[in-house]
Amino acid sequence: MTDMPSSADASKRGTDPDIDPSEDARLRNLLRGALDAAPEESPDVLRGVQRKLRERSGGKFYADGWSTTRYAPISTFFVTSLMMLSFMVFIYFVIHPLSGSPEMVKSVPTPVQVVPSR
Amino acid sequence: MVTMPLDESTERRFVERLQKHDERAFNELVEAYSPRVYRLVARMLGRREDAEDMAQEVFVQIFKGIGQFRGDSKLGTWIYRVAINLCKNRSKYLSRRQDDKQDALDAVADRQPLHQAKGVTSGQINRPDHMVEGMQIEAIMRKCIAELDPDFREALILRDVENLSYEEIIDITGVAEGTVKSRIHRARALLKQRVALALGEPLP
Numbered sequence: 001m002t003d004m005p006s007s008a009d010a011s012k013r014g015t016d017p018d019i020d021p022s023e024d025a026r027l028r029n030l031l032r033g034a035l036d037a038a039p040e041e042s043p044d045v046l047r048g049v050q051r052k053l054r055e056r057s058g059g060k061f062y063a064d065g066w067s068t069t070r071y072a073p074i075s076t077f078f079v080t081s082l083m084m085l086s087f088m089v090f091i092y093f094v095i096h097p098l099s100g101s102p103e104m105v106k107s108v109p110t111p112v113q114v115v116p117s118r
Numbered sequence: 119m120v121t122m123p124l125d126e127s128t129e130r131r132f133v134e135r136l137q138k139h140d141e142r143a144f145n146e147l148v149e150a151y152s153p154r155v156y157r158l159v160a161r162m163l164g165r166r167e168d169a170e171d172m173a174q175e176v177f178v179q180i181f182k183g184i185g186q187f188r189g190d191s192k193l194g195t196w197i198y199r200v201a202i203n204l205c206k207n208r209s210k211y212l213s214r215r216q217d218d219k220q221d222a223l224d225a226v227a228d229r230q231p232l233h234q235a236k237g238v239t240s241g242q243i244n245r246p247d248h249m250v251e252g253m254q255i256e257a258i259m260r261k262c263i264a265e266l267d268p269d270f271r272e273a274l275i276l277r278d279v280e281n282l283s284y285e286e287i288i289d290i291t292g293v294a295e296g297t298v299k300s301r302i303h304r305a306r307a308l309l310k311q312r313v314a315l316a317l318g319e320p321l322p
Contacts, residue, residue: 031274062141
């Protein structure tokens with residue numbers, strides 16, 4: 001596939017057949033120069049998108065703080081689970097001494113009474 | 119984190135996640151495509167102040183419309199199509215409202231000769247700096263591109279700036295190959311004519 005249509009094709013489509021291909025190349029270079037220089041850095045689009053979706057969905061999407069983060073908050077998950085575990089261990093050591101130990105109960109079997117039949 | 123482009127099966131799985139409105143998948147999509155989408159819309163609109171808002175709008179529309187994506191084309195092509203269509207609608211709206219304000223650079227690129235520009239001394243005029251000249255030509259180019267018909271501008275930017283193949287342009291615009299080529303050819307000719315007119319001489 002050629003970049004530049006032939007003169008015959010161009011005239012068939014009613015376009016200007018007199019354009020010099022080398023001039024087109026110069027034009028392309030100028031075009032790239034003009035437009036490539038335009039946007040240097042893309043801004044933070046994600047935050048704006050999340051905000052718009054949250055507002056327009058009435059809070060259905062991106063409503064919580066977790067889903068709007070860029071990466072999964074692994075460290076937060078880890079710290080939370082460690083805190084829960086320490087809390088459970090603490091509770092165990094507080095409750096365990098209070099519970100005491102089970103008392104032995106002597107079980108004496110009741111003598112069997114035989115009732116005579118009438 | 120996804121890196122684009124994806125192979126076919128990975129893209130299919132990724133699209134499935136998007137269609138379930140998986141917010142984390144959508145974050146990855148925006149992260150991966152937003153720089154290209156932002157550059158494209160900035161070039162199409164020619165107004166940087168609108169480009170960020172328009173880029174956000176593109177992804178909002180993608181989030182809403184991802185259920186309609188059937189996988190007939192690549193995800194990237196479909197995103198480009200959404201971006202191009204939104205830009206064309208915005209351009210048409212702006213041209214109807216005649217709200218096409220020029221930025222500071224465009225003012226420099228006005229047709230007035232350099233010696234009439236404020237703050238430029240005659241000494242500077244007699245020895246024009248090549249850089250200033252280059253900037254002036256670039257500004258004229260940007261102004262002339264902004265004045266092109268949106269269909270012509272779209273074809274020219276996709277082909278000559280974004281470096282897309284004809285097949286990709288056909289996929290994005292949905293018009294026939296002959297029309298795409300004709301638009302590119304006519305856009306170049308028009309642009310060349312207008313730039314030459316603005317400069318008062320043929321292209322350097």
